[in-house]
Amino acid sequence: MIRDPEHEKMPRKELEKLQLERLQAKVREVYEKVPFYHRVFKEREVSPDDIRTLADITKLPFTTKVDFRDNYPYGLMAVPMQQVVRIHSSSGTTGKPTIAPYTQGDIDTWSEIMARMLASAGVTKDDVLQNAYGYGLFTGGLGFHYGAERLGASVIPTSGGNTKRQILLLQDLGATVITCTPSYALILDETAQDMGVDLRDTKLRLGMLGAEPWSDQMRDDIEERLGILALNIYGLTEIIGPGVSVECPHKCGMHIAEDHFMVEIIDPQTGEQLPYGEEGELVITTLTKEAQPVIRFRTRDIISLNPEPCECGRTLVRMSRVTGRSDDMLIVRGVNVFPSQIESVLLDVEGVEPHYLIVVDRQHVFKTDELEIWVEVSEDVFSDEMQKMENLEKRLRSEMDSVLGISARIKLVEPKTIARTEGKAKRVMDRSEL
């Protein structure tokens, strides 16, 4: 269903005109209200008046995750704190998380965008929606919650975890829609099977899955096991949370909410804008965000864009699945993990050499992603007492858990176990490569 045909089916010329108006206003706003943007615009000798066409966006500087880190916590805000009604956060590249504040206006816009996205997947007031995305600082839980409520569906805020209970509720409360990560969908199925429950016998007919990369094969698997239509949804904390784009039931790419987000594709090495159809890094500018608008944010996600009108009738450009990253970030069980976070913990624990290797066990049908960090034991931390070594392991694990936000196994290894490479160290390996 198309909830907002005016915007979702807007002719391209009109959409571009709307985008330009919003872009000009937003650029002026950040220039005047956000010292960071004022400074970087001045450094590039560009002013809001220089934005006369959409192509002029290339005159503006990029914003990266490092800028978020450097301006932590509130340096990128465009409004006084009094106007902020919510603050979400997600992983940063080091120990400091990424902060995302929202005004009431932002919450309303976000709810409406999410309602629109749920509607495009076929969700209506008559649906019972079980929301198993994590509630709390993570944008997934509350993002879907507000969108579903706005749409009028009956929301069950189960959040993540407590899987046996979730399955009981799925059976008894009759959810027709499940929202969760793709890997959690498979865990639900596995646990259900252990309980002697077949999820295909429940009322579930649709899943809106995202927050981590997943393949078409995984989709087929999930659809088969749960007896649902499984659609992809994409977003990121720095922009809004979930709500940047969503697949319509034709499953041919995710429609981007272009009335709110202006997108570009760039060559990650040179920063040059690329044409539609080519694969490159997705860059997003927020056209309607109030608390923390962002100009040309480099997502590091590699995708391609398709501007052809879709069978569903929407004119909004479609993005492919994310095919890779232009940085070293991983997503494990839906959480962003940066090797630099791991490095910061290791350096913190006195004397531990930052020679480490991240080993990822990628999700198979019955397993979640597992993260293991191999840490070389140097003479500085080596003790003849077993207790001290076990304490070291425990301390590393607890600090790692707290910085990463997910649990990781720590494996202490002998020096030189981890291959030394020339140039950039290979910090991440899949278990199958070992």
Add this chain to the structure above:
Amino acid sequence: MRIKQISVFVENQPGRLVSILEVLEKKGISIRALSISESAEFGIVRMILDNPDEGLEALRQAGFTTRMDWILSAEIPDVPGGLLNSVAKPLAEAGINLKYFYAYIEQATGDKAMVVLKTDDLEKAERILKSLAG
């Protein structure tokens, strides 16, 4: 009396101990006592060597993570109650905690057994054991 102990960190995999022993054999170093403390994934090999300084250096060169610690050795009469009365009771009565303990491979002199131990108070334990030995 106090004695040098060499410890080495090893992963819990076949062949690690062999690598250590090969390094020592190449240097003609003899092992007097050896103990392995293990956890699921790694172990600490503790050794008393006839030439601890050379042993430490050789193992280091070979790329092992290794260290030297001062611990205590004690001779105890090889009779029932020998360990109890010569070492365990005296240390316990002085409030000293025993961290780990193992025995010599080599035969001790006469009717004695040789043991090595680490406590939480090297100085005090050494004094007590020395005074008992007479």
